[in-house]
Amino acid sequence: MDLEAVRTFIAAAETGRFQDVATGLAVTQQAVSKRIAALEKELAVRLFIRTARGAQLTIDGQAFLPHATALMHAEQKALASVRPGRRALRVDVLARRSGMSALLRGFHEARPEVELDIVGLVGIEPAIAAIQTGEIDATFRYVAGAQDLPAGVESARVFDDRLDLLVGPRHPLAGARTVRLPQLAGHRIWIPGVVPGVEWSDYYEELASEFGLTIDGIGPHFGTDHLMDVIADSSDVASFVGEKPRLAWPDGHDLRRIPVVDPTPVYPHSLVWRSDNAHPALALLRRHLAGLGRPIGAAGSWTPAAA
Structure with missing residues (x-):
């Protein structure tokens, strides 16, 4: 269904005048009429009765209006689900009961207003690929060395x-x-x-x-x-x-x-992210982890030499 036509229908139902709709949408009145006609053809019903006073909803138009409004709300939710800053911050952790997960819980307790979407990918290579494509915003991983990361992907060791x-x-x-x-x-x-x-x-x-x-x-x-x-x-x-x-x-x-x-x-956890990721919650997560004050590479501890 053409959502622009649905949006035009809602505006016409609110104003009752196609000319006012055209002005509000910055299109011609003819374009408004064509959108409404196409929607009526798709639905196989009349949505408006044209009168000297404007356009009035038919019974079918009245029945369709709340569902049309719901379609607009669904569109807004769909856009918000993928737009950085409006969708949840997607973070990959190796295991739900792990040090990585505990770090995320601490961040959630400190910033409960930030919505999180926790995923679990097996292996660093699929996680890095998901970082590059934007499927996830960050991952907690043991990074053997900066040379293992592709261009545009950064890491910071945040917790031992x-x-x-x-x-x-x-x-x-x-x-x-x-x-x-x-x-x-x-x-x-x-x-x-x-x-x-x-x-x-x-x-x-x-x-x-x-x-x-x-x-x-x-x-x-x-x-x-x-x-x-x-x-x-x-x-x-x-x-x-x-x-x-x-x-x-x-x-x-x-x-x-x-x-x-x-x-x-000690198992060294690093946060990995894409350099150009603009999600504002990612910056909040990085600042939170940097402010933990946990010692990294403390005396008397062991990590692999590559770490």
Whole structure:
């Protein structure tokens, strides 16, 4: 349906005079008449009765008017859904229960008036492609180096997420107050769902290689609850969890979250965006993250050399 014709019909219904509509829309009266005639032909009904006093709605015109108004409202919503500054800020996070998601929650609490649309893409390459096409405004990723980013795409390291060791009550390290990273060699560390070729897989491969760790990514990832169930029942399985996610396990699991030291592994989160993205909420998000005051690359921490 021609929305210009619908808009013209609404204006004619409000004024009752085609000449006034023509003046208001900056078109000729003949153009107004043609739009109304085309709309009547499409609907197969008469919308107006022409009288000496102007144009009056027929019964069909009266029936169509509220739906025509709804079409105009739908048009406005459709435009607002994609126009920067009027649509929601689209941000990609790797996992809903992660340090990245926690950063976004903090931003939402600080700026509740900013509408957010959270998406989850697998791998940095699809995320960067979505940045370039404008499908998303920003993504939180582990960026191995600025050289990996195409022209026009920028990144800033915004948060180092400390990794803790998660074990069950029967694990040999369950009683430790802290555990040294090299001390984990020989222990099975299970991180299900690690997909080869994606950036978090590269992170754990380098961590395992440098400290001789056994990191097992076998099996699908059924979520954090399943991971905690397995660890609670095991005497030899441990996992890494970030400091930001708040884990609440059932009574009886008695899990232990143990800080890792000498050095402390941290997962470096960077915000990635397109340089010419004009969405005003993106600037607000960047300022919020820059103002967190979190130490980046603190002494005693470990990140891959490429970070």
